[in-house]
Amino acid sequence: MGVNTNPVLGGDGFVTTKLSSFANWARKNSLWPMPFGTACCAIEMMGAFASRFDLSRFGAEVVRFSPRQADLMIVSGTITYKMASVCRKIYDQMPEPKWVIAMGSCTCGGGPFDSYAVVQGIDEFLPVDVYVGGCPPRPEALIDAVMKIQKKIEREGAPIV
């Protein structure tokens, strides 16, 4: 990106950039999260969305409960095998491009539940972009994860379709 001034425009400036980096800039500052909260991590996620931690400072305040309108899935809470197919279905319903945050020990690797019903990490069935450890992680940790997603989007060089 470069800022220019042009006498033809009466001294007003303009910015030259690539379309892909412009799109990435827009995408990273308007992430619409789809909350998939199944357990106590969801409480911390709500804390991150609410006024004290205020995720809207990073442009991610429009929490959508419809996957069709979301591009960031925050999976927070224990995922059982019975829930996993639902989780996958909701992920499939989200439009591209999309990203996934695995929030908490349970989603990252099963947490304390080494049992017959619990998925040992959601990367068994979802492509996870950022893992957040903790049981549950503090809202700061989730904010950090969102910022990491933003950095990742910034670097993306995929052509716009």
Added chain:
Amino acid sequence: MSFDLQAVIDSLKSNFPDTILDIKTFRNETTLLIKKEKIQEFCMYLKNNFDFKFIVDITAVDYLERKTPRYEVVYYLHRFGPEYSENVRIRLKVEVPEEDTRVLSVTPFWSGANWLEREVYDLFGIEFVGHPDLRRILMPEEYNAHPLRKDFDVRNREPSKRCFEKALKEGESGTS
């Protein structure tokens, strides 16, 4: 007026002489061991004559390699009264052998028993004869094990994985 539990037990003893196999009282909790075949009549009598209107819980215990018969189904009945002392709880137990895991259902008397019996069926594999809708309630419907049985490996995720993969395939072919 307080509720006299001893009078209830005496009445049960005289009305069902061969049905009560054992009576235990520990810390004011009364446990009756009942013959498996008589559970329906026994529950109906308790409900109609002594106002045990509420089924608190139905659960089961697996005594693998500790006791025969292997299973016990446990019923908690509650009776509400206007006075505190008239609130009485009683525990019934039924022994279920490994070879014949069928018990008569009590859902006809307490509709609240419906899901409780489904849970016991799901996790222990005990069949409740006369239940209106005996399906699994927690595990997936095509799951082929009973996880709370002592001979089930709690870390065995294979049955869950199979059900999950099947659900994924169905999701792909259906309209999602």
